[in-house]
Amino acid sequence: MSLLPALQDPAGSPATREAVRFGEQSLGYGRLAAAADALATRIAQAGRVAVWATPAPETVVAVVAALRAGVPAVPLNPKTGERELAHIVSDSAPSTVLAAAGDVLPPALASLTRVDVDTAAAPQPSDASFPEPSPESPALIVYTSGTTGPPKGAVLPRRAIAATLDALEDAWQWTGDDVLVHALPLFHVHGLILGILGPLRRGGSVRHLGRFSTEGVARELESGGTMLFGVPTMYHRIAEALADPTASVGLTKALAGARLLVSGSAALPVHDHERIAAATGRRVIERYGMTETLMNTGVRADGEPRPGTVGGPLRGVELRLVEEDGSALTDPASIGEIQVRGPNLFTGYLNRPDATAAALTADGWFRTGDMATLDPDGYVRIVGRKATDLIKSGGYKIGAGEIENALLDHPGVREAAVTGEPDPDLGERIVAWVVPADPGSPPPAEELAGHVAAQLSPHKRPRTVRYLDALPRNDLGKIMKRSLHG
CATH class of the missing domain: 3.40.50.980 (Rossmann fold)
Structure with a gap:
């Protein structure tokens, strides 16, 4: 089956049916197919292409064209700094960059052949013929945030994209x-x-x-x-x-x-x-995924929307919780690291066999680095990242997420993040970073500690509270806890 069957044969639905709309700009299936096929013909021998991924129809045409031509595409964040962008270009080695005609590209892309994307192609029968690539062939190379070093390119095969989207079709x-x-x-x-x-x-x-x-x-x-x-x-x-x-x-x-x-x-x-x-x-229902795994779990459309959970494993996905030594968790109500296996997984990190080997177990499970508990019916409750959200204090394993939710229930708190810091007595002490609802009158630290202790338990109360005007966030709204320092 084609990855995008409606574009393989736009006659399967009315060619004028709207496919994508960005403000006043709209592309029907026929026009999108014509524009993508025209571009696919131009880039079929490109080897690998970068896509200047602005929120515009040109980005859609570029990515669809690459998929049609069987050419791996590297989406680029237009806000990426020069140093990081230069690393991504050097690592992924695209020959060509696809961009809208009016886009001004940074110097890091100057060595690439530029192809302007034309979205104006009229719907018409196309003579273009593109054989469907192997399901294992790379479709996209998406770079991760690189919290401990330069970003790594996760190679996503066509198989993983199809598996994830079809599992979501079933769930939703x-x-x-x-x-x-x-x-x-x-x-x-x-x-x-x-x-x-x-x-x-x-x-x-x-x-x-x-x-x-x-x-x-x-x-x-x-x-x-x-x-x-x-x-x-x-x-x-x-x-x-x-x-x-x-x-x-x-x-x-x-x-x-x-x-x-x-x-x-x-x-x-x-x-x-x-x-x-x-x-x-x-x-609101939640789902859980990563760049390397695409989607792992999700609350079903016909399931119970349970705040604080991300549902159960999607169709085809195996999920388990493990102890720090990698052994299976015997008590699912306690905290363990999520590992997943299935057709949704990436094939590896580009040019990084060492990182790929470290991310996978010998039997093919991906180590997510996310910590969670399991409800009796299999719903997953994520408590945070192993590196930043699992706090070991006074002999307890504590997830930052539940403390953050408790703090957000206090009327004087607008935003909250929780981290752990070294403590000579406790091992780690719990630190709350709080954006007060009223900056002129923040709730006292003792009051917030008591609020958490009353809702959860005393050992989960923050020992230190620090007040901020705003929490540092990335483009997807995730709090960047590594930027929080005392």
Whole structure:
């Protein structure tokens, strides 16, 4: 089966059916297929191409063209700094960069052949013929954030993309009738694979907001959108907007009418879950994935939306929790590292066999570095990253996530992050980083510690509280805890 069957044969649905829309710019399936095929013919011998991944229809045409031609594509974040961008270009060695005609490209791309993407091709029968590549052939090379060194290129085969999107079709009852709304960046798995290739694989459509706004969400959901994809920062802003009864009528109605509200890329605080549900009657569901594994778990459309969980393993995905020594966890209610195995996995890190070997067990399980517990019915509760969110204090293993949720329940807290710092007595002490709701009158540290102790247990209370104007976040809204220092 083709990775994008509706574009392989756009006659399978009306050629004028909208495939993607960015503001006033819209491409139907016929026009997208014609533009992609014309570009695919030009790059068929390129070897590997970089894509200047702006939130624009040119990015969609470029990626689809690369997939049609069987040429691996390297999506580039336009906000990447020169040093990091130079590393990605040197490591992935593309011959060509695909960009919109008006894009100004940085010096790090000067050595590449530039091809401007034309989206104006008229729908017409195409003589272009592109054999379907092997399922194991690389489709995308997506660079990870590189928290402990330069970013690594995760090689994602066509097999993994198809497996993940088909598992989500099953879990979310995703069809060609769905219209997806999102404002996620197109250089990463969430926005590009789930948010663009997902609708195109189903023969549905996607409306990209370009830049997130609650007004844009309300407008597109009220005018036919059925699904919304977002990250916790976006849903937090939605929850804040819903709290204003004079300004939220349209937003409340739009969200209430959506078929599915999905959050990912980081944990959505329980407090925001509850605020959105109370205002709209609709629950946000979560899913869990990584660049290297694509999607691992998800709350099903016909399942129970349970705040604080990311559902159970998706179809075809095996998941287990292990102890620090790699042995299987005997008590699923205790904290262990998530390992996954299945057709959704990457084939390895480009040019890094050492890193690939370190990431996989001898029997093919991927070490995610994420810590979790399992509910009795298999729902996964992620407590955080092994490196930054697992705190060993006073003989206890403590997940930062549950303390963050407890802090967010305090009316004086707008944002919160929890880390561990060395302590001569406890091993590690719990540190809370708090953005107060009222900067002029932050809640006292003793009050916050008591609040957490009352909700959880005394050994989980923060021993130190530090106040900030804002938490450091990356492009996907994830808190960058490595930037938090005393």
